[in-house]
Amino acid sequence: MAFDTQLQLAKTRFNQGTLVSNDIRVVAGAAAQWQNDLNNLSNKPLRVSASYQLSAGKTGHATAWGAHYRRYYVVGAQINFNQDDQRQISKAIRILNIMADIADNVEDAIALANELDLSTLEALINTSIDSGELTSKLEDYFYLPGMQQLIEEAIDTGRLATDLKEYLRLNDLEAALKDPDAINNPPQLNQYIRYKPSNKLQSTIAVQGAFISESSIGFATAFANFQGVTVGINLKQLQLTTIDFETDIADVSAGEVTSKGNQTEYNKFNADIGVSYHFNSTTKMGLVVKNVLPYDFLTALDNTIKYRPLARFGVSYQGTSFHLVGDVDLTSNDPIGFDPNKQYASLGIELPMTGYGALRFGVRQNLVNGATLPSIGLGFSTNQLNVDIAVAKSEKTTNSVLHYKLG
Structure with a gap:
């Protein structure tokens, strides 16, 4: 412009x-400047994502039931600057x-x-x-x-x-x-002009993504014969709409994301399984495997979105004046869009504040490429409402990411 x-x-x-x-x-x-901007954006992932969810549950002496609905949107793009x-x-x-x-x-x-x-x-x-x-x-x-x-x-x-x-x-x-x-x-x-310039740019933008709805019901139980052990299973139905198209960079529009010709739709069953062990009143660990059933989803351009099991292990320690948590992905996540693979290791500490608040500090590293993400956050909770706000700073961009959750 x-x-x-x-x-x-x-x-x-x-x-x-x-x-x-x-x-x-x-x-x-x-x-x-225009040429420089295109060069800086070319062949680099551009990504936007959003989600919301609703959940409810009931906890008994040794069992718990829960249900949730989650809707999330992930759209990735990549500019291909033609030579x-x-x-x-x-x-x-x-x-x-x-x-x-x-x-x-x-x-x-x-x-x-x-x-x-x-x-x-x-x-x-x-x-x-x-x-x-x-x-x-x-x-x-x-x-x-x-x-x-x-x-x-x-x-x-x-x-x-x-x-x-x-x-x-x-x-x-x-x-x-x-x-x-x-x-x-x-x-x-x-x-x-001696050379023959084209009347329009040859550069393109490729867009890939998905709209995913996840409805589930979960059950967890503690085992009397194995003190401190709790096992849970989450059964869920996935409605997944893939998005995949490539178009001239000058002609791209938001309407192409929702165009039926650029989408494919799937309905699949899946499940999550988790186990936790309480060593004592202050220390516990857990292991969860999400999406235990693997799927390959073909897009409108015959590209494959891989839906694979994801395993994560975590530990936590509840001190008198702090709460320390750490977790690590045991598997690599092949993300939707053009982002690189991800396998995270995270460490966080929560410091209770006066009343219903807490101050939090954390750091996360992608074990695939070494990218580190420090964060700071605040949390407020009552019996009816939880509000969490956090800001994270990436080492590979000048932009901050604001994350907030109401639950």
């Missing part, structure tokens, strides 16, 4: 006859900068010519030609510092014009500009 704005402004000034070299440089700068687009933008930037340099040199040469009174010089040259003798007045011009500068400006302008011939048919453009009708109908520069 910034490039388009500057380009349209330059076109308007050109048609008005007020275009100057700095206007051309501004367009070139906007094009270079032809890269070359065309680079050529356009080069043309603009050369034209600005030529305009600067021409302006300098005209100013020098005015200072040197070249109309008088022309008359002196004609007089000398008629008389066959070099007049003393004409000799005076040879020693003027500006004369040498004028010659250098003319040479530089000629060199720049030679550079421009690589990109433009200059002879044809010059003839068109000399046409008296060019004042009212200036020639279109793209008609004189």
